Amino acid sequence: MRVESERDLSEALRDVAGPVRIVGGDTRPVGARGGARLSVAIRGISLYEPAALTLVAGAGTPLAEVEAVLAAEGQRLPFEPVRWGPVLGAGGDSTIGGVVAANVSGPRRVQAGACRDSLIGVRFVDGTGVVVKNGGRVMKNVTGYDLVKLMAGSWGTLGVLSEVSFKLLPASTTEATLIVADLTPAEAVAALSAALGSPYDVTGAGWMPGVGAMLRVEGLAESVAYRAGRLAALLAPFGSPRQERDGSATLWRDLGELVVFQGQPGDLWRFSLRPSEAPAVVARLGCPVVLDWGGGLVWALVPEGVDARALAAPYAGHATRMRGSASGVATFQPEPAPLAALAAGLRARFDPRGILNPGSMG
Amino acid sequence: MQMPIPNPTILARKAQIVARLRAVLPADAVIDDPAETRAYECDALSAYRCQPLAVVLPRSTAEVAAALRICHEERVPVVPRGAGTSLAGGAMPSEDAVVLGLARMNAVLEVNYPDRFIRVEAGRTNLSVTGAVEESGFFYAPDPSSQLACAIAGNIAMNSGGAHCLKYGVTTNNLLGVTLVTMAGEVLEIGGAHLDAPGLDLLGVICGSEGQLGVVTEATLRILAKPEGARPVLIGFDANEVAGACVADIIRAGVLPVAIEFMDRPCIRATEDFAHAGYPDCEALLIVEVEGSPAEIDEQLGLIRQIAAHHNPVEFREAETEEEARRIWLGRKSAFGAMGQINDYMCLDGTIPVSALPLVLRRIGEMSAEAGLDVANVFHAGDGNMHPLILYDANLPGDLARCEALGAEILKLCVEVGGCLTGEHGVGVEKRDLMAVQFEASDLEAQMRVKDVFDPVWLLNPAKVFPLAISAARRAG
Numbered sequence: 001m002r003v004e005s006e007r008d009l010s011e012a013l014r015d016v017a018g019p020v021r022i023v024g025g026d027t028r029p030v031g032a033r034g035g036a037r038l039s040v041a042i043r044g045i046s047l048y049e050p051a052a053l054t055l056v057a058g059a060g061t062p063l064a065e066v067e068a069v070l071a072a073e074g075q076r077l078p079f080e081p082v083r084w085g086p087v088l089g090a091g092g093d094s095t096i097g098g099v100v101a102a103n104v105s106g107p108r109r110v111q112a113g114a115c116r117d118s119l120i121g122v123r124f125v126d127g128t129g130v131v132v133k134n135g136g137r138v139m140k141n142v143t144g145y146d147l148v149k150l151m152a153g154s155w156g157t158l159g160v161l162s163e164v165s166f167k168l169l170p171a172s173t174t175e176a177t178l179i180v181a182d183l184t185p186a187e188a189v190a191a192l193s194a195a196l197g198s199p200y201d202v203t204g205a206g207w208m209p210g211v212g213a214m215l216r217v218e219g220l221a222e223s224v225a226y227r228a229g230r231l232a233a234l235l236a237p238f239g240s241p242r243q244e245r246d247g248s249a250t251l252w253r254d255l256g257e258l259v260v261f262q263g264q265p266g267d268l269w270r271f272s273l274r275p276s277e278a279p280a281v282v283a284r285l286g287c288p289v290v291l292d293w294g295g296g297l298v299w300a301l302v303p304e305g306v307d308a309r310a311l312a313a314p315y316a317g318h319a320t321r322m323r324g325s326a327s328g329v330a331t332f333q334p335e336p337a338p339l340a341a342l343a344a345g346l347r348a349r350f351d352p353r354g355i356l357n358p359g360s361m362g
Numbered sequence: 363m364q365m366p367i368p369n370p371t372i373l374a375r376k377a378q379i380v381a382r383l384r385a386v387l388p389a390d391a392v393i394d395d396p397a398e399t400r401a402y403e404c405d406a407l408s409a410y411r412c413q414p415l416a417v418v419l420p421r422s423t424a425e426v427a428a429a430l431r432i433c434h435e436e437r438v439p440v441v442p443r444g445a446g447t448s449l450a451g452g453a454m455p456s457e458d459a460v461v462l463g464l465a466r467m468n469a470v471l472e473v474n475y476p477d478r479f480i481r482v483e484a485g486r487t488n489l490s491v492t493g494a495v496e497e498s499g500f501f502y503a504p505d506p507s508s509q510l511a512c513a514i515a516g517n518i519a520m521n522s523g524g525a526h527c528l529k530y531g532v533t534t535n536n537l538l539g540v541t542l543v544t545m546a547g548e549v550l551e552i553g554g555a556h557l558d559a560p561g562l563d564l565l566g567v568i569c570g571s572e573g574q575l576g577v578v579t580e581a582t583l584r585i586l587a588k589p590e591g592a593r594p595v596l597i598g599f600d601a602n603e604v605a606g607a608c609v610a611d612i613i614r615a616g617v618l619p620v621a622i623e624f625m626d627r628p629c630i631r632a633t634e635d636f637a638h639a640g641y642p643d644c645e646a647l648l649i650v651e652v653e654g655s656p657a658e659i660d661e662q663l664g665l666i667r668q669i670a671a672h673h674n675p676v677e678f679r680e681a682e683t684e685e686e687a688r689r690i691w692l693g694r695k696s697a698f699g700a701m702g703q704i705n706d707y708m709c710l711d712g713t714i715p716v717s718a719l720p721l722v723l724r725r726i727g728e729m730s731a732e733a734g735l736d737v738a739n740v741f742h743a744g745d746g747n748m749h750p751l752i753l754y755d756a757n758l759p760g761d762l763a764r765c766e767a768l769g770a771e772i773l774k775l776c777v778e779v780g781g782c783l784t785g786e787h788g789v790g791v792e793k794r795d796l797m798a799v800q801f802e803a804s805d806l807e808a809q810m811r812v813k814d815v816f817d818p819v820w821l822l823n824p825a826k827v828f829p830l831a832i833s834a835a836r837r838a839g
Contacts, residue, residue: 051610052716052746074616103558114558116566117535132808133801138713140532140747140785142521142570143793143800144827145809149534149566153559170616193476199499199587201654220665223658274477274555296477296557318560333560338550343562345815350808361561 002039004060006123006131006162012038013160014129019358022156024060024098027085030322031155031331031360040097042162045069047137053168054137056121059097059161066096070168078169079115080106082256087268088323097161103153106256107204107216110196110293112169116152121165124151124158127351132159139167150346156357158350172218176228177204177248178241181212186279188213189295191238193275196294198234200227206255207291213238214251258290261301267324269308271298273317281312309333332361363410363451363791366825366837368458372415372438379436380416383460386428391466393417402461405446405453406508407792409762414441414455419463423541423549423579426462430577431547433460439821440545442573444485444516447508449709450790452520452572456825462577464515470494471580479538479555481582484515488522491583500585503530506786507698518578521570523786528744529620529653530586532786534569539582542568542575545817555582567812572788573823575816589653592620594690595663597670598644598677602626605646606719608673609743612650613716617665622744623649623694626723629701629738629751630693636700639693642677648743649694697740698751705736705753708765712776713785716746725775726750733768735761747785748776774799789827797829806832 001020003009013020019035026039042058045066049055050073057066063081070076081099085092098104100122105114112118121135134147151158180191188207195202195215204216215235217227228243235241244251254260261268266287273281275295282289282298285308290299302308305326309319318333335343343361347354372379380394393399394416404411415438420426433440439459446453446463455461464485472481475498482491488509491502505524506512512522518540523532530536539553553565568575599605609622625633627645634641641647652662663680670678681687701707714722723739730737730752741749750772754765773783773793777800783793797806810828813820813836820836 049715049717051614053613054715073614103563105558109557113531113535116558116563117531126808130804130808133805134808136780136782138715138747138781138785139745140523140527140713140742141782142523142532142786142788143782143784144789144797144806145812146521146534146567146570147808147812149563149569150812152566153563158562170613170618173616190476193478197475197478197500197587199590201589220658220661222661223654226655226657272556272558272560274474276474276476293557316554317556320560335561336551338548339552339561339564342550342564342815346562346812349811349815 001036002041004041006042006125009040009042009160009162010125010129010131013125013127016355019355022160022357024095024101025062025092027083027088027090027092027094028098028102029088029090032358035358038160040160050075053139054165055168056137056163056165057096059095059164061096063094063096063099071171074171075168076171077166078108078112078118080108080256081115082106084322086262087258096164100152100161100164101154101156107206107252107292110205111201111203116149118166119148119152119164120167122148122151122161123163124161126159127353127356135165137165155360157347157361160356174221174224175216175218175248176224177244177251178215178228178231178235179212179244180235180239180241182239183213185282185289185291187238188291189275189278191235192294194234195231198231200231204252205294208255209260209288211251214255216248216252255290255292258299260290261299264301266301266303267306267308268322269300269302269319270322271300271312271317271319272296273298273315277315277317281315284312364830365412365456366830368456372458375436376415379438382432382436383416383418383429386432387418387420387425391419391421391425393419402443402455402463405448405451407449407451407454407790410451410454410791412455412457414459414461415457417461417463419466421466423543426543426577426579427547427549429462430543430545434546434821437819437821439824441823442515442519442577444513444519445487445511447512448516448520448788448790450784450788450792452788452790452826454791464513464579467579474555475500477555478585479582480585481580482514484518484578484581485513488512488514488517495585496588499588501588502583502585503536504533514581515578518569518581519571519573520788523747525621525623525742528622528742529618534566536584537565537569537581538584540565540568540578541580543577543579545576545822553582572790572827574813574827575822590655591659592651592653593659593663593681594649594651594687595666595681596647596649596677596679596690597675598642598647599673600645600676602646602723603720604673605648608648608670610716611669611672612666613744615665615669617662619650619652619744621649621651622742624739624741624743625694625697626739628736629697629740632704632738633693633697633700636703637693637696639689641693644676649690694740701738701751701753706756707751707753708769710748710750710752710769710772711784711787712773712781713745713747714776714779714781716743718779719743719746722748722775722779726772729768729771733764735765735768746781770796791826794827795829810836
């Protein structure tokens with residue numbers, strides 16, 4: 001099935017007899033994959049007001065189209081959406097609705113918040129075909145419950161997104177990245193934390209094999225130069241940082257898209273942690289890693305079938321298996337029973353027939 | 363404004379219910395003497411008052427859970443209360459409800475600078491969260507104007523904003539985790555010091571749920587390193603439209619100030635009489651604040667000066683010293699107090715698309731003239747969150763009703779131009795009956811389903827947010 005309008009989507013869900021697998025660009029094949037394919041091709045940017053920092057688009061609008069339209073006005077999505085297709089072995093073009101359904105945020109999440117933080121409105125169709133709107137097109141809105149947040153990262157299990165609205169930010173004119181090479185991931189976390197705890201407004205803090213610890217500053221030219229200088233001084237105890245200007249954007253795209261893991265065999269895991277827990281987790285995993293969000297996000301490439309969640313324990317965060325299919329290992333972090341019961345209760349009310357990506361999240 | 367008829371069975375059982383609460387809570391944690399419960403009869407929306415059945419003031423999550431279990435068993439509604447500063451009646455009791463106040467739970471539980479978070483008991487005041495970390499160079503970003511008094515619990519319930527949220531976001535963007543006690547008395551840990559949810563974003567829907575899904579007793583909050591400095595400028599204009607256009611141009615130019623505040627002539631006059639901040643005599647003024655090192659501030663203000671020049675400002679005043687910066691903010695920060703000096707007022711909170719600002723200001727002026735009530739405007743212009751203040755006289759029969767009618771019309775206008783009823787204060791009882799202006803029945807049904815899951819018998823703050831007719835069947839259950 002392929003739907004091109006909210007009305008078609010509503011009718012399709014009302015009339016469908018069995019489970020559906022909801023697909024935007026089909027670039028994030030995570031979790032259960034059963035059911036009839038339902039391709040959401042509701043496309044087009046229905047509103048873009050640069051002076052109000054607001055964009056509204058159909059959920060099936062390609063991410064690339066959104067990015068191009070914003071770039072032409074010197075603006076961007078604050079949370080720096082990243083494409084996982086290549087590392088997950090999936091082709092296709094990422095859609096803006098898919099980005100929301102998976103709450104995908106890139107390196108700037110550490111400073112500008114996640115996808116869910118920039119999302120200000122949604123329209124979706126629940127599992128019975130009823131259209132629901134929540135939030136809107138203004139950036140401050142506390143009218144009623146915030147189902148916008150609930151929909152972000154729900155992987156289609158509460159409803160199928162038809163339209164999404166974002167608050168935007170001006171794109172920065174200049175960026176620079178400081179690199180401290182020769183740090184292990186564990187050593188890097190302390191350097192990243194020091195930088196993130198400074199007033200210099202770091203918008204990226206990660207570690208990549210072959211590069212080392214990376215810290216990004218963005219903004220107006222003189223300000224970037226000033227903050228890069230102050231950060232270099234701050235980082236002196238950890239090594240001698242070098243500054244990358246022209247290659248900065250590429251470095252962060254490579255980190256966000258996990259270029260070093262593309263085409264590599266093994267299972268790919270994603271851990272969200274307190275940054276200070278990352279060194280111990282990385283040591284227990286003993287596998288190649290990429291760090292983002294100051295160490296709060298650990299990407300781990302483990303041999304096929306390994307339960308990295310168990311291997312990394314104990315930690316107070318959560319882990320998702322992004323690529324890998326061995327049975328007996330849950331894709332999403334199993335939740336404590338009372339929270340799982342709440343989640344199941346919500347699913348039962350929004351999708352009483354259990355047809356939306358069934359079994360995907362738990 | 364209507365409230366449901368109090369449940370006579372509960373009123374008749376008051377003595378037994380209070381005795382059961384006393385049996386599990388310390389003696390001073392249960393108040394039922396009407397002379398003492400009077401202090402809890404309203405919040406900052408003081409036009410509406412009602413004495414509660416009783417008030418409980420627990421000192422721990424365990425005590426909150428114990429009190430909720432009893433109320434759940436007795437089928438007694440519970441109204442959670444932080445500091446009682448809600449402008450929407452979020453903490454207004456009903457006669458058959460127990461008020462659960464968190465004021466005694468105000469401890470700092472953990473501060474972690476490498477991981478940049480603080481964990482506090484939720485009765486702690488907003489400003490004292492920053493107070494706990496500022497010596498180390500950190501702060502908690504959301505800054506509602508009641509921040510000296512308001513509690514984190516209420517901030518979470520209403521998803522509070524503030525003047526600086528253009529850059530730093532509102533409560534939901536700075537909240538990492540909560541300890542939540544359900545109406546049934548179950549204690550849940552949701553989120554934590556890590557980022558993002560493992561499954562459904564329950565934290566996201568709890569924040570802003572106006573105390574209807576559970577009682578938040580502890581919160582993990584993101585803290586940020588304080589910027590090196592901040593400096594405001596004051597820009598005066600001879601027309602609201604021009605000031606609005608200047609805001610749009612600043613945003614388009616790629617500068618992101620931490621705050622852009624807007625005041626119109628009635629508001630400028632009133633605050634000038636009250637606070638003597640030395641504001642220019644003009645139609646509209648903007649206060650724009652930027653942050654960073656002195657050089658960074660100069661760079662940003664240089665751009666803003668260039669942009670403002672295109673709009674022929676009647677004044678462009680840059681703060682050269684701390685004292686001048688203080689004076690620029692003085693009028694804005696005294697605005698509500700100043701209006702309170704000359705009149706009773708009702709403070710609205712609708713948000714509009716920034717592009718609709720000139721139209722909405724003009725329409726408000728016309729509506730104000732038609733209704734014969736003055737309206738002053740002071741608001742967060744960068745994000746379109748309006749705060750029209752409607753002036754009325756509480757002693758004049760019928761004036762409050764006329765004021766409320768005008769308020770409703772203004773909020774409908776906000777929705778009409780693509781905005782919403784409330785940007786940061788919440789729905790409470792105040793905007794409850796206007797919800798159908800913004801939402802279809804199916805939209806409200808979807809929201810109420812969430813409450814069905816967390817609080818199946820609808821005992822937590824039940825008569826708020828949703829129009830009574832729509833929630834009637836559920837509340838009766």
